[in-house]
Amino acid sequence: MKKDKKASMPSLSTCIEKFSQEDVIAVMEKEYQAAPARLIPTSLIDDTRFIKDVVLSSDTINSFASGLKEKGFYNPLIVRPNGERFELILGRKRFFGAKKAGILSLPCVVNDVGDEEMLLMLLADTRDNRSSNVLEMALVCNALSSMFGYTQKTLAELSHFSRSQITNILRILSLPDNAKNDICLGKLSYGQARTLTSLKGRQLEYAYKKIVDSNMSVRESEQLVRSILKREDLHSDEVMINVSGLVSFSIKNKSVSFAFNSINERDRFLNNLKNNYKN
Incomplete structure (x- = not known):
């Protein structure tokens, strides 16, 4: 596991013990709620770099904007310093809702953590948040693996998934951007997306469009992909016979x-x- 340049981290076993607990983020948020918050101009806060590709639907943003206008902030955002600016850690939906609502300053708790601990916080939050999507999990797991050498076994322990599930989740990142955006927006389920990862090029484009346009079930999606792969194998055999x-x-x-x-x-x-x- 690579060393985080910004902050020294506890041992891997300590990290797993802490961040594999289901209530770790809830406990941290209670602590942050009691901590002194400061108002930071919305214009000085940047989106979380590790999951910035996760698109939020306009309905979600509008819902949070309406709630914040009506009730205000119950919990502060969690940010970390980034030069003269700040990077968001937790509270992404509230952040975009606040921007939509035109709120100029946001209550924040500043936590000067390094990349590794930030990713572990994001992983635990994504795991425990039922409204999160699989692309978020894939991006965070991929960053922990590529930047800090986390194995799929360790990622499985932290995410409460099996190793095979982690493998399948990471494969989602190979899909084209339009498919990944549809995962974020709920137009393409994880089960449907998983079936597409065995295809490439035009076959992938065709199957993806067919699944979304026809609103196929996961089983129907699997059958479609199998039929496409079978046709490819048969065509290859026919060519060999002909030549x-x-x-x-x-x-x-x-x-x-x-x-x-x-x-x-x-x-x-x-x-x-x-x-x-x-x-």
């Missing part, structure tokens, strides 16, 4: 070698292969 009478070839492991008697024979073979794929 087998044209030229000699050998198969070794995952490679295929072709032998030609002349350049003309090679060109005829390539033209036939091209025509097979067009069909």
